[in-house]
Amino acid sequence: MKKLLPTSTAGSLPKPSWLAQPETLWSPWKLEGDELIDGKQDALRLSLQEQEHAGLDIVGDGEQSRQHFVTTFIEHLEGVDFENRETVRIRDRYDASVPTVVGAVSRKKPVFVEDAKFLRKQTDRPIKWALPGPMTMIDTLSDKHYKSREKLAWEFAKILNQEAKELEAAGVDIIQFDEPAFNVFFDEVNDWGIATLEKAIEGLKCETAVHICYGYGIKANTEWKKTLGSEWRQYEQIFPKLQQSNIDMISLECHNSHVPMELLELIRGKKVMVGAIDVASNTIETPEEVANTLRKALQFVDAENLCPCTNCGMTPLPRHIARGKLQALTAGAEIVRRELLGK
Numbered sequence: 235m236k237k238l239l240p241t242s243t244a245g246s247l248p249k250p251s252w253l254a255q256p257e258t259l260w261s262p263w264k265l266e267g268d269e270l271i272d273g274k275q276d277a278l279r280l281s282l283q284e285q286e287h288a289g290l291d292i293v294g295d296g297e298q299s300r301q302h303f304v305t306t307f308i309e310h311l312e313g314v315d316f317e318n319r320e321t322v323r324i325r326d327r328y329d330a331s332v333p334t335v336v337g338a339v340s341r342k343k344p345v346f347v348e349d350a351k352f353l354r355k356q357t358d359r360p361i362k363w364a365l366p367g368p369m370t371m372i373d374t375l376s377d378k379h380y381k382s383r384e385k386l387a388w389e390f391a392k393i394l395n396q397e398a399k400e401l402e403a404a405g406v407d408i409i410q411f412d413e414p415a416f417n418v419f420f421d422e423v424n425d426w427g428i429a430t431l432e433k434a435i436e437g438l439k440c441e442t443a444v445h446i447c448y449g450y451g452i453k454a455n456t457e458w459k460k461t462l463g464s465e466w467r468q469y470e471q472i473f474p475k476l477q478q479s480n481i482d483m484i485s486l487e488c489h490n491s492h493v494p495m496e497l498l499e500l501i502r503g504k505k506v507m508v509g510a511i512d513v514a515s516n517t518i519e520t521p522e523e524v525a526n527t528l529r530k531a532l533q534f535v536d537a538e539n540l541c542p543c544t545n546c547g548m549t550p551l552p553r554h555i556a557r558g559k560l561q562a563l564t565a566g567a568e569i570v571r572r573e574l575l576g577k
């Protein structure tokens with residue numbers, strides 16, 4: 235990536251109202267069968283166009299073809315029973331009814347590869363594709379078969395590696411693993427979380443990223459954030475090991491969060507997708523606010539490694555707000571880019 239401060243999003247963007255209920259996380263599809271297939275592709279084209287019009291350098295599918303960033307992937311796997319549900323505590327934060335692992339998990343066919351090929355045909359810009367990370371996957375399930383979080387994570391890592399290799403072959407430039415669970419289970423992250431992530435990227439030549447945020451702007455998350463105090467130092471627990479890992483890029487929540495920016499020093503040398511857009515607020519940042527966040531990050535991230543980004547996905551936001559935020563992101567990045575280039 236030659237351009238200084240290449241901009242991108244964490245992943246999801248709002249869906250059009252004819253495809254799914256707007257401003258709602260994980261809302262069910264409004265179409266069925268062939269209409270749904272066409273509808274998802276049309277929505278992907280729209281989302282891509284909005285990203286390109288906003289001037290994003292690295293684009294994605296806006297996650298238009300999935301309902302949930304974890305479950306949609308798991309739905310395609312063998313060994314998981316979606317009828318047999320149990321209520322579990324997710325990320326130690328909220329209860330949810332989840333499917334159950336009832337046998338050996340496996341991927342009988344590719345999950346997102348056709349969607350990625352479709353996106354690849356629509357644009358010449360670098361494309362980024364998101365997959366759930368192994369630890370976040372196991373945290374969204376009840377396990378009656380392996381009876382070990384670690385064992386199940388290794389199985390998912392192997393499956394993710396198969397999918398990732400096919401996404402790479404389909405022309406994806408950056409494969410991102412979403413691991414919000416990394417901000418909660420620090421001991422497990424250091425014991426086997428990062429190791430399973432490295433298994434998931436084994437043998438890949440494309441760039442790889444891990445997205446670690448404080449979650450969507452839903453109530454359970456904003457309530458949880460209130461308990462974290464005035465300084466959020468969670469990243470501190472996992473950065474030293476991540477810095478040593480084979481992952482190329484780390485996507486973080488930085489704007490309007492209480493993460494002390496100096497923690498980024500701990501991952502010096504990695505590319506950092508600095509979240510400069512708050513996804514839990516409908517207030518559109520000014521370009522100058524975005525620029526300020528990026529300037530602060532530049533104290534701890536070398537300019538050639540800094541990639542301006544959103545804190546998390548923007549699915550729950552009204553479309554015009556999300557669009558405004560994308561424009562603020564690229565305008566803010568441009569201010570700092572000019573400063574760095576002395577123009």
Ligand SMILES: [Zn+2]
Nearest residue numbers: 447449546547
């Ligand atoms: Zn996120």
